Amino acid sequence: MKHDEITCKRLILESLVEYEDGSMPEPDRHELERHLAHCPPCIVFLKSYRATGRTLKMLKPREIPKNLAEAVMSFVRARCDKKE
Amino acid sequence: MRRIKRGDDQAFREMVDRYNARVYSLSYGVLRNSEDAEEATQDAFLTLYRKIGTFDESKKFFSWFYRVALNAAYSRARRRKPAITVSLEDYVPRFRDDGHAASPEFAAFVEGAEDEAIAKDLAERAEGFIAELPDAYRDVIWMVDVEEMKPADVAETLDISIAALKSRLHRARLFVRQRLLEVAAVAQTGDAERRVAP
Numbered sequence: 518m519k520h521d522e523i524t525c526k527r528l529i530l531e532s533l534v535e536y537e538d539g540s541m542p543e544p545d546r547h548e549l550e551r552h553l554a555h556c557p558p559c560i561v562f563l564k565s566y567r568a569t570g571r572t573l574k575m576l577k578p579r580e581i582p583k584n585l586a587e588a589v590m591s592f593v594r595a596r597c598d599k600k601e
Numbered sequence: 602m603r604r605i606k607r608g609d610d611q612a613f614r615e616m617v618d619r620y621n622a623r624v625y626s627l628s629y630g631v632l633r634n635s636e637d638a639e640e641a642t643q644d645a646f647l648t649l650y651r652k653i654g655t656f657d658e659s660k661k662f663f664s665w666f667y668r669v670a671l672n673a674a675y676s677r678a679r680r681r682k683p684a685i686t687v688s689l690e691d692y693v694p695r696f697r698d699d700g701h702a703a704s705p706e707f708a709a710f711v712e713g714a715e716d717e718a719i720a721k722d723l724a725e726r727a728e729g730f731i732a733e734l735p736d737a738y739r740d741v742i743w744m745v746d747v748e749e750m751k752p753a754d755v756a757e758t759l760d761i762s763i764a765a766l767k768s769r770l771h772r773a774r775l776f777v778r779q780r781l782l783e784v785a786a787v788a789q790t791g792d793a794e795r796r797v798a799p
Binding site: 533535556569570571576 | 613614617618621622625626635639642643646647650651693694696699700701702720721723724727728731742746747749752767770771774777778781782
């Protein structure tokens with residue numbers, strides 16, 4: 518990836534996942550960061566993308582019903598002949 | 602695994618204790634209803650109990666069992682009224698012809714997400730937006746971003762390539778991001794109107 522090939526579209530639609538998950542090769546990462554350093558719209562986009570990720574993580578921990586394991590065991594026992 | 606195959610109840614109980622919360626949470630991601638998610642969890646473990654003999658021990662157990670769990674949840678979901686899903690293309694960011702962005706956006710959502718109460722509200726909205734996604738995208742974003750499962754494990758569970766997983770994950774995130782932006786924009790307009798109201 519060369520610096521002059523990076524557009525906002527390419528960065529946002531094609532490169533962002535690998536940039537964020539750390540799997541992007543270092544030279545590409547460097548070029549992408551050069552673009553980011555001079556592109557306020559992409560910086561704003563990146564912040565919003567990360568804010569989306571943080572928001573999704575707030576969905577955990579989900580409340581698990583009390584005695585779920587017991588309910589599962591009773592359900593399975595009721596439906597299975599233990600000779601199985 | 603072998604103990605369960607031999608009919609060892611204690612081993613099955615240990616499996617239930619170990620996996621029930623994750624299976625419930627995966628089911629909830631599909632069904633978004635506690636009662637349905639609990640029933641789907643029971644279905645999944647019943648299938649596990651009955652089909653454990655067909656499990657190939659050269660494969661990873663969790664990916665096999667999570668597929669069983671997702672199937673149980675989708676089977677239950679199919680009995681309900683079909684959900685309306687969206688076209689993701691409508692939520693992909695737009696660019697100028699030269700490929701660059703037209704203008705900055707989304708600042709309001711970032712500011713809102715810093716505030717705990719607003720962030721909580723946005724998270725609740727996000728859960729609804731995830732439910733609007735087509736199944737293939739919903740599974741990926743729920744498992745990676747909400748459940749925080751490793752992408753490689755999710756790809757194996759869903760039997761898709763890492764490249765396909767990343768592509769779906771990104772599309773799903775772009776959709777949720779854009780929907781949250783819309784919510785933030787409406788909230789901001791409402792605040793401004795309340796401020797100018799007599």
